[in-house]
Each structure stands twice: as C-alpha cells, then as structure tokens.
Amino acid sequence: MLDVRLFDIDRASDTDWDELHELQFSAYQADSPERPAFTRQETISTLRAPQVQAGEQLVWTAHRDGRLVARAIVNLPGDGNERVAAVRIHVHPRVRRQGIGTELLHALEPKLRERGRTLVEGWNLTLGGPGESWALGLGFRIVHTAILQIMRLDEVDRRRWDAPVPGGYRLVRWIGAAPDDLVEEYAKARGAIADAPLGESGLAEPQWSADRVRRIEAACRERDIEHRAVVAVGPGGAVAGLTVMEARPLMPERLQQGDTAVLAGHRGHGLGLAMKSEMLRWFTADRPGAEQVWTATGAGNTHMIEVNHRLGFATVRTGSVVNREL
Ligand SMILES: CC(C)(COP(=O)(O)OP(=O)(O)OC[C@H]1O[C@@H](n2cnc3c(N)ncnc32)[C@H](O)[C@@H]1OP(=O)(O)O)[C@@H](O)C(=O)NCCC(=O)NCCS
Structure with missing residues (x-):
C-alpha cells in the first residue's frame, strides 16, 4: 500500500x-x-x-x-x-x-x-x-x-537580437503591471495565442480579460516572480502583438519565455522577431547572472520555432502530451 x-x-x-x-x-x-x-x-x-x-x-x-x-x-x-x-x-x-x-x-x-x-x-x-x-x-x-528550446547566453551571438521594429509600429514595455490605458487592449491581444497549435490537448487557450491580466500580475508579485511584457502598438494605437518573459525566485540563471502572439492582421512583418529581440536585450541587460533562456512551443508551430532558431535557441527536447477522460 x-x-x-x-x-x-x-x-x-x-x-x-x-x-x-x-x-x-x-x-x-x-x-x-x-x-x-x-x-x-x-x-x-x-x-x-x-x-x-x-x-x-x-x-x-x-x-x-x-x-x-x-x-x-x-x-x-x-x-x-x-x-x-x-x-x-x-x-x-x-x-x-x-x-x-x-x-x-x-x-x-x-x-x-x-x-x-x-x-x-x-x-x-x-x-x-x-x-x-x-x-x-x-x-x-x-x-x-x-x-x-534553450538559448545559452554565454554562447549566443547577441547581434542576432538586432531585429528592427517594422515601420508604423512602436514597442512599449513594462515590468509587473500593464499601464491602465493599455490593459484592455493588451488582454484582447493575449487571446491571439489561441491560434498557436495545441493538437487535441484538452487545454483551450484561457479566456483573456483585463481581470485575468491583473490577477496574473498580482500572483506573480506574491510569488516574487518578475514578469515583463513587450508589446507592439500599431498605427491606430491598437496592440498588435506581445511577448512575455519571467524570472523566478531562487533561479537567477534562468529566464523563462512565456506567450508570444501577433494578431492575425499584423503577421508577416517581423513583429515577433522584433518584440522577442527587444525582450532579450532588455531582460539580459538587467540580469547579467542569467545563463539560459527557456521556451516551449508546439512541435507544429513552425513559424515560432523558426523565429526562436534565428534568435539563438536550440531545440533540446521533444515530448508528447497525453490525456484521458476521468
Ligand atoms: C511513467 C511512470 C510514472 C511509470 O511508473 P511505474 O511505477 O514504473 O509504472 P507501473 O509499475 O505502474 O507500470 C504499469 C504498466 O505500465 C507499463 N509500463 C511502465 N513502464 C514501462 C516501460 N518502461 N516500458 C514499457 N511499459 C511500461 C507496463 O505495462 C506496466 O505494467 P507491467 O510492469 O506489469 O508490464 C515512470 O516510468 C516515470 O516516472 N516516468 C517518467 C515521467 C513520466 O513519463 N510520467 C508519466 C506522465 S505524467
């Protein structure tokens, strides 16, 4: 027993x-x-x-x-x-x-x-x-x-992160809490991650709302997780894409890449590469002790995998997902 x-x-x-x-x-x-x-x-x-x-x-x-x-x-x-x-x-x-x-x-x-x-x-x-x-x-x-995928920061050529911001867009970034005037737009944009392939996983992309954004921010503060976001703001002032990255307590050597999403109407201009590059330059400059950046993505998500390779990530492991009704 x-x-x-x-x-x-x-x-x-x-x-x-x-x-x-x-x-x-x-x-x-x-x-x-x-x-x-x-x-x-x-x-x-x-x-x-x-x-x-x-x-x-x-x-x-x-x-x-x-x-x-x-x-x-x-x-x-x-x-x-x-x-x-x-x-x-x-x-x-x-x-x-x-x-x-x-x-x-x-x-x-x-x-x-x-x-x-x-x-x-x-x-x-x-x-x-x-x-x-x-x-x-x-x-x-x-x-x-x-x-x-893991990027080794002592080995990577940081010139890979020089990607320019496409014309008509500007990047806005924050640590811990989205600015009040962007939080609704930001929550809406986070829903675009629903286009990332999840196979037949039972996990649906969560329903994003400003309330969920604020709850996550508060929980990160409570747990001493440093949570950063970089977003791309388009011509009309709307959020066109975002990327998030975290550093956890007790693990100064590792940065964890979170969601990256570009809204359907803004894809194909290099926004993903530009936002992730900005995040890498910014976070690693403030965290000289960081040695690796980790990220996970669907094996069929070829665009994201390709962006990650261009930034200097190497694919380390492939794993399967299984499920069963209780
Ligand atoms: C998967 C895991 C939890 C199985 O634990 P375990 O206590 O060894 O498994 P059990 O003794 O209950 O195995 C039950 C049956 O599963 C199958 N099985 C388990 N391990 C197996 C193996 N290495 N190869 C083939 N079949 C295996 C067999 O049918 C086995 O019955 P048998 O030993 O009578 O042939 C363990 O190998 C592990 O920790 N793996 C790494 C983490 C992981 O993959 N976790 C599962 C997902 S959450």
Missing part, C-alpha cells in the same frame, strides 16, 4: 526538500538527460512559485516503508479550463515497474473528480519512453507534441 500525502510547502523541512529533490533529480536524469540537471533551487522554486498561468498547483508525495517513491504535481487551470487536471507523475527510477505510478494515479483520481475535473492530461513525456507506454496502457491517447 502506498501512503499518499499532500506535500506541505510551507512546513516542509530541509530533509523533505532533500528527499523530494533527490527523486526529481534522479527521475529527470533518467528521462530527460538532454535537459540541464535539476537543481535543488529548481525543486524549491517550481513548488514555491509555480507558473501562475497553469492555475492552482497541488503536490502529492507517495511513500512506501517510510521512503519517498513518487510524487505528483497537479495543476488546476481556470478561465475556461476548469475541466482539466494537468498531472506530472514521476516515480523514482529505483522502484519503477512495481505498480507505483499506477497506484498513485488511481489515488489521485477521486481527489481530481472532487474538484470537478473530468480530463487528466500529462505533458512532456519522452517520445517512445516509459511514460508513453505506461499512459497508453492506462487508456490515455497521445494528443499533441511539444518541444523545449
């Missing part, structure tokens, strides 16, 4: 963090060796300051004979995605193929149903790896493929 408990982030002792970190480090080493090794700071940062857009985050640990053998991170997104639970289960490589992953998933199912979730979705499974075999055996379907 597994002992499955909620991990109490506020009360966790050094030993709890050590144990959790050792599990994550070992699992990622086994499953994603191409990715930079998991650090203890990353373990703490991603739990204490979870990605705001993914919604409420809960962490369960599974113990056998007093030892930690698996953990599940569950995100419960809102704003139109109340049906979905995004689940990340990792079993310690030492104890795989003993039924632990399956038992942990089954232990979570009633808890997710209690919260009104009817679809379980898993991201970033190694192609052809144990996660896929496990999930397919449990009735999941492969619904999408996503890639992870």
Whole structure:
C-alpha cells in the first residue's frame, strides 16, 4: 500500500526538500538527460512559485516503508479550463515497474473528480519512453507534441537580437503591471495565442480579460516572480502583438519565455522577431547572472520555432502530451 500525502510547502523541512529533490533529480536524469540537471533551487522554486498561468498547483508525495517513491504535481487551470487536471507523475527510477505510478494515479483520481475535473492530461513525456507506454496502457491517447528550446547566453551571438521594429509600429514595455490605458487592449491581444497549435490537448487557450491580466500580475508579485511584457502598438494605437518573459525566485540563471502572439492582421512583418529581440536585450541587460533562456512551443508551430532558431535557441527536447477522460 502506498501512503499518499499532500506535500506541505510551507512546513516542509530541509530533509523533505532533500528527499523530494533527490527523486526529481534522479527521475529527470533518467528521462530527460538532454535537459540541464535539476537543481535543488529548481525543486524549491517550481513548488514555491509555480507558473501562475497553469492555475492552482497541488503536490502529492507517495511513500512506501517510510521512503519517498513518487510524487505528483497537479495543476488546476481556470478561465475556461476548469475541466482539466494537468498531472506530472514521476516515480523514482529505483522502484519503477512495481505498480507505483499506477497506484498513485488511481489515488489521485477521486481527489481530481472532487474538484470537478473530468480530463487528466500529462505533458512532456519522452517520445517512445516509459511514460508513453505506461499512459497508453492506462487508456490515455497521445494528443499533441511539444518541444523545449534553450538559448545559452554565454554562447549566443547577441547581434542576432538586432531585429528592427517594422515601420508604423512602436514597442512599449513594462515590468509587473500593464499601464491602465493599455490593459484592455493588451488582454484582447493575449487571446491571439489561441491560434498557436495545441493538437487535441484538452487545454483551450484561457479566456483573456483585463481581470485575468491583473490577477496574473498580482500572483506573480506574491510569488516574487518578475514578469515583463513587450508589446507592439500599431498605427491606430491598437496592440498588435506581445511577448512575455519571467524570472523566478531562487533561479537567477534562468529566464523563462512565456506567450508570444501577433494578431492575425499584423503577421508577416517581423513583429515577433522584433518584440522577442527587444525582450532579450532588455531582460539580459538587467540580469547579467542569467545563463539560459527557456521556451516551449508546439512541435507544429513552425513559424515560432523558426523565429526562436534565428534568435539563438536550440531545440533540446521533444515530448508528447497525453490525456484521458476521468
Ligand atoms: C511513467 C511512470 C510514472 C511509470 O511508473 P511505474 O511505477 O514504473 O509504472 P507501473 O509499475 O505502474 O507500470 C504499469 C504498466 O505500465 C507499463 N509500463 C511502465 N513502464 C514501462 C516501460 N518502461 N516500458 C514499457 N511499459 C511500461 C507496463 O505495462 C506496466 O505494467 P507491467 O510492469 O506489469 O508490464 C515512470 O516510468 C516515470 O516516472 N516516468 C517518467 C515521467 C513520466 O513519463 N510520467 C508519466 C506522465 S505524467
């Protein structure tokens, strides 16, 4: 029998963090060796300051004979995605193929149903790896493929970020909070990310509103996540596109690229490249300790992938997305 408990982030002792970190480090080493090794700071940062857009985050640990053998991170997104639970289960490589992953998933199912979730979705499974075999055996379907790209700031030629701003547009940028006179327009423009391919993922692009923008900004402040935006303002004063990037607490070495979107009527002029270039110049100038920029996108999103390659990102990993009705 597994002992499955909620991990109490506020009360966790050094030993709890050590144990959790050792599990994550070992699992990622086994499953994603191409990715930079998991650090203890990353373990703490991603739990204490979870990605705001993914919604409420809960962490369960599974113990056998007093030892930690698996953990599940569950995100419960809102704003139109109340049906979905995004689940990340990792079993310690030492104890795989003993039924632990399956038992942990089954232990979570009633808890997710209690919260009104009817679809379980898993991201970033190694192609052809144990996660896929496990999930397919449990009735999941492969619904999408996503890639992870990383830019190494010590290696990149920063002249790649010299992209000019196309005529008729100007860039506006901010840290933490959109200016009041742009927030409505900005929220509307954020909805353009809905055109990014998500395959048959159960996650729909959330319904954007000025209220959602303000809630996300406030949650970032609470979690000490530095959130920056660069937007392109078009001829009539309307927001034509945007890009966002974040720096998380405890992880000064990494910048995380968030959404980038250009509204349909403004595509093909180089706005994506210009906004992302501006963001990279600005954020890295203020953060000399940053070593890498990370970004994730759909494997079929060829335009975004191409823009990222031009900026100096390299594709590091491809992972699948699976889901199943509860
Ligand atoms: C996927 C994972 C959670 C499975 O955990 P586990 O405790 O080893 O899995 P179980 O023992 O419950 O496996 C149940 C069945 O899944 C299938 N399966 C699991 N691992 C497999 C593998 N490496 N190759 C082929 N089939 C596999 C088998 O059918 C297995 O039954 P069997 O051992 O009787 O043949 C674990 O490998 C892991 O942590 N992987 C990395 C993260 C990940 O991909 N998570 C899943 C997405 S959230």
